[in-house]
Amino acid sequence: MASSSNTNSGHYFVPQPSHWPIVGSIALLTSAFGAVGTMNHFGWGLPVLLSGLGILVFMMFGWFGSVIKESEGRLYGANVDRSFRWSMSWFIFSEVMFFAAFFGALGLARLHVVPDLASIDNKLLWPEFAGTWPTTGPYIDSPFTPMGAWGIPAINTALLLTSGVTLTIAHHALLKNERSKTITWLAATIVLGLVFLGLQVYEYIHAYSDLNLKLTSGIFGSTFFMLTGFHGFHVTVGAIMLAVVMLRLMRGHFDAKHHFAFEAAAWYWHFVDVVWLGLFVVVYMM
Amino acid sequence: MASVPHDHTHGHGHDAAHDHDHHPTGIMRWVTTTNHKDIGTMYMLFSFVMFIAGGIMALGIRAELFQPGLQVVRPELFNQLTTLHGIVMIFGAIMPAFVGFANWMLPLQLGAPDMAFARMNNWSFWLLPPAAILLISSFFVPGGAAAGGWTLYPPLSIQSGIGMDMMIFAVHIMGASSIMGSINIITTILNMRAPGMTLMKMPMFAWTWLITAFLLIATMPVLAGAVTMLLTDRHFGTTFFNAAGGGDPVMFQHIFWFFGHPEVYIIALPAFGVVSQIIPAFSRKPLFGYASMVYATASIAILSFIVWAHHMYTTGLPVAGQLYFMYATMLIAVPTGVKVFNWLATMWRGSITLETPMLFCLGFLFLFTMGGFTGLVLSLTPVDIQLHDTYYVVAHFHYVMVAGALFSAFAAVYYWGPKWTGWMYEEKLGKIHFWWSLIAFNVTFFPQHFLGLAGMPRRIPDYNQQFENWNMISSVGAFAFGLAQVFFIWVVWRMATGKSGIRAAAKPWDGAEGLEWTVPSPAPYHTFETPPVVK
Numbered sequence: 124m125a126s127s128s129n130t131n132s133g134h135y136f137v138p139q140p141s142h143w144p145i146v147g148s149i150a151l152l153t154s155a156f157g158a159v160g161t162m163n164h165f166g167w168g169l170p171v172l173l174s175g176l177g178i179l180v181f182m183m184f185g186w187f188g189s190v191i192k193e194s195e196g197r198l199y200g201a202n203v204d205r206s207f208r209w210s211m212s213w214f215i216f217s218e219v220m221f222f223a224a225f226f227g228a229l230g231l232a233r234l235h236v237v238p239d240l241a242s243i244d245n246k247l248l249w250p251e252f253a254g255t256w257p258t259t260g261p262y263i264d265s266p267f268t269p270m271g272a273w274g275i276p277a278i279n280t281a282l283l284l285t286s287g288v289t290l291t292i293a294h295h296a297l298l299k300n301e302r303s304k305t306i307t308w309l310a311a312t313i314v315l316g317l318v319f320l321g322l323q324v325y326e327y328i329h330a331y332s333d334l335n336l337k338l339t340s341g342i343f344g345s346t347f348f349m350l351t352g353f354h355g356f357h358v359t360v361g362a363i364m365l366a367v368v369m370l371r372l373m374r375g376h377f378d379a380k381h382h383f384a385f386e387a388a389a390w391y392w393h394f395v396d397v398v399w400l401g402l403f404v405v406v407y408m409m
Numbered sequence: 410m411a412s413v414p415h416d417h418t419h420g421h422g423h424d425a426a427h428d429h430d431h432h433p434t435g436i437m438r439w440v441t442t443t444n445h446k447d448i449g450t451m452y453m454l455f456s457f458v459m460f461i462a463g464g465i466m467a468l469g470i471r472a473e474l475f476q477p478g479l480q481v482v483r484p485e486l487f488n489q490l491t492t493l494h495g496i497v498m499i500f501g502a503i504m505p506a507f508v509g510f511a512n513w514m515l516p517l518q519l520g521a522p523d524m525a526f527a528r529m530n531n532w533s534f535w536l537l538p539p540a541a542i543l544l545i546s547s548f549f550v551p552g553g554a555a556a557g558g559w560t561l562y563p564p565l566s567i568q569s570g571i572g573m574d575m576m577i578f579a580v581h582i583m584g585a586s587s588i589m590g591s592i593n594i595i596t597t598i599l600n601m602r603a604p605g606m607t608l609m610k611m612p613m614f615a616w617t618w619l620i621t622a623f624l625l626i627a628t629m630p631v632l633a634g635a636v637t638m639l640l641t642d643r644h645f646g647t648t649f650f651n652a653a654g655g656g657d658p659v660m661f662q663h664i665f666w667f668f669g670h671p672e673v674y675i676i677a678l679p680a681f682g683v684v685s686q687i688i689p690a691f692s693r694k695p696l697f698g699y700a701s702m703v704y705a706t707a708s709i710a711i712l713s714f715i716v717w718a719h720h721m722y723t724t725g726l727p728v729a730g731q732l733y734f735m736y737a738t739m740l741i742a743v744p745t746g747v748k749v750f751n752w753l754a755t756m757w758r759g760s761i762t763l764e765t766p767m768l769f770c771l772g773f774l775f776l777f778t779m780g781g782f783t784g785l786v787l788s789l790t791p792v793d794i795q796l797h798d799t800y801y802v803v804a805h806f807h808y809v810m811v812a813g814a815l816f817s818a819f820a821a822v823y824y825w826g827p828k829w830t831g832w833m834y835e836e837k838l839g840k841i842h843f844w845w846s847l848i849a850f851n852v853t854f855f856p857q858h859f860l861g862l863a864g865m866p867r868r869i870p871d872y873n874q875q876f877e878n879w880n881m882i883s884s885v886g887a888f889a890f891g892l893a894q895v896f897f898i899w900v901v902w903r904m905a906t907g908k909s910g911i912r913a914a915a916k917p918w919d920g921a922e923g924l925e926w927t928v929p930s931p932a933p934y935h936t937f938e939t940p941p942v943v944k
Contacts, residue, residue, distance in 0.1 A: 222634075
């Protein structure tokens with residue numbers, strides 16, 4: 124890790140003026156208005172939202188394309204590399220805090236809110252409510268079966284843990300400049316991620332059609348789907364990052380010394396892996 | 410490319426010929442820029458525009474409260490004004506002002522060529538106008554803007570209309586801007602310092618921003634999570650904040666204030682940093698107790714994470730919880746006291762002169778300390794249960810936010826403005842601005858302590874006649890304060906356009922320290938492309 128002795132001693136690359144940020148801002152403004160319209164049932168909402176997201180994807184292609192060109196042009200020195208490492212670490216920390224909000228909501232609901240709703244204070248209002256977990260809450264009458272931990276979720280845990288191993292094998296291969304081995308193991312990682320996502324989709328269908336477990340199933344459904352849903356979204360993003368890294372490897376980018384994009388994607392992948400372990404214990408097992 | 414090395418040292422010797430890069434001109438220069446000075450300037454201008462917008466909303470509130478009864482705005486609009494005033498001032502005015510100072514000054518203070526991620530820096534800024542468009546245009550949608558108070562408490566925020574959705578997405582966008590900006594600032598401070606500048610040799614402004622950026626990265630995602638839960642509760646049938654489904658509206662308050670209390674220090678710490686630069690400069694003495702200032706700043710940041718429920722004494726917390734949060738909150742007075750005494754000790758036996766930046770810092774010191782003391786009063790659970798949601802609270806946080814953060818922002822503009830523009834402001838005008846603001850501020854907010862102690866609730870457009878006199882005085886003060894800021898525009902305009910007629914030297918303040926004063930005024934477009942060496 125960089126320490127306080129790592130100061131900026133050489134020349135530091137500062138990029139040229141760029142139009143990509145403003146394209147991104149237009150994309151987010153359009154998406155926001157589109158999302159507001161969609162959620163409030165205006166006909167124009169969805170098309171506006173989709174075009175906003177389309178502009179965002181266009182921006183990401185352009186922006187990351189510039190970064191890749193600059194990287195391949197060897198414009199980034201050791202200082203810039205350190206900056207990337209710091210920034211990715213702090214970005215992942217911000218993601219940890221985002222998940223912390225939802226884990227916190229789950230913890231507070233289970234340990235405090237639900238028992239409190241069943242306590243003597245609320246007996247007059249909801250005399251029947253037992254306050255056991257899982258629950259739809261005292262006023263939603265739509266019984267469901269919770270998702271068992273030892274079916275698909277356990278398989279998914281195994282898949283993600285394995286993907287962490289395959290990714291590490293790929294990294295070690297890259298450190299030895301074994302390009303085709305790196306690509307193979309990276310591909311294996313991505314496939315494991317995609318199988319995980321496929322099983323998550325299957326699990327959601329199963330929950331909705333067989334278990335009557337829905338987003339609207341009270342606080343259990345809320346926390347279950349928001350936590351696993353945001354995690355699934357992050358796995359998707361991580362898989363896209365790994366896929367881009369794989370494409371770049373196939374085009375001859377990276378070598379044993381210069382491959383921070385690989386490492387950043389790997390850090391991110393391990394992060395979603397760890398979040399899943401938390402989910403598996405707190406959401407499925409407990 | 411900008412990567413071509415130049416033989417410039419210490420940022421001197423730059424001229425127009427240097428700009429051989431193909432920079433866009435006109436508006437596109439500002440839209441596409443990757444220059445930290447351009448971006449810093451835009452942050453400040455944006456901040457000032459939002460300050461005026463939020464100020465107009467405040468004057469709407471004060472106009473309505475001039476007399477009891479309903480005269481000027483409908484109650485619905487009044488609630489929208491209080492809500493948007495809060496959000497616009499916090500996220501639109503104060504935070505961007507200090508990010509603007511950070512953008513301009515951190516590379517200069519650290520001896521760096523630019524921010525670590527110059528292109529992302531541009532996006533951090535250009536995300537703010539979309540958020541502002543969402544917020545301001547929400548006044549004109551059916552149902553109007555969000556009206557549940559800036560804290561967005563459910564159930565009100567779940568039941569209200571389209572304006573709340575626009576608020577939620579604006580918060581998301583501003584949060585993304587803050588997170589990217591903070592990652593940029595942390596990386597710049599940790600990785601871009603000139604050789605020889607160890608962390609404990611950094612200017613205090615850099616230290617306070619390092620810790621502030623950490624707070625932002627830690628808490629903005631939590632706010633994003635909270636408003637996301639609001640959004641799904643509103644539209645997708647989740648029940649995070651709905652007791653019928655096993656959720657709890659108070660849960661929102663826990664999550665919100667886990668962000669919200671550190672947010673107070675996100676605003677206050679950079680202000681402390683500015684004051685810690687200016688008081689030594691005009692006392693002509695080094696900052697007293699530099700290391701203890703660093704540790705005090707870090708202590709405040711850490712404590713800010715474990716005191717959030719002191720905003721929630723009246724929500725039915727268990728007594729043990731109330732006691733814990735009361736004592737933990739009072740603990741913050743210790744590192745804050747260290748800071749105040751260090752500033753006083755810096756001035757002790759110094760050769761003090763009272764130029765405008767120093768005046769604003771003294772105003773800050775006196776009034777912020779008062780705001781801190783009323784905060785201590787409010788930290789006492791039994792007292793707070795009486796004063797919760799009264800004008801006493803409004804008075805308290807305006808002493809911290811306006812006389813604290815805003816006064817130090819004014820101080821920063823007068824202190825560093827000559828470096829930005831190459832011209833001095835006119836001392837006489839600056840002093841008028843200070844005394845005008847100081848008096849008008851106190852006329853506005855001091856009576857609100859009395860109103861709160863007498864029981865006047867906040868966020869209500871009408872009130873009992875017993876509160877009429879102090880409200881009238883407060884409203885008069887508010888309009889005088891607003892007018893003082895129109896005067897401020899004129900003072901800054903005269904400085905920025907050179908109408909003041911006094912050129913600024915590279916180091917206009919004889920007691921000032923730091924690398925920023927080694928480059929000419931105005932600072933050239935590119936500085937420290939080759940880092941200076943700090944001994």
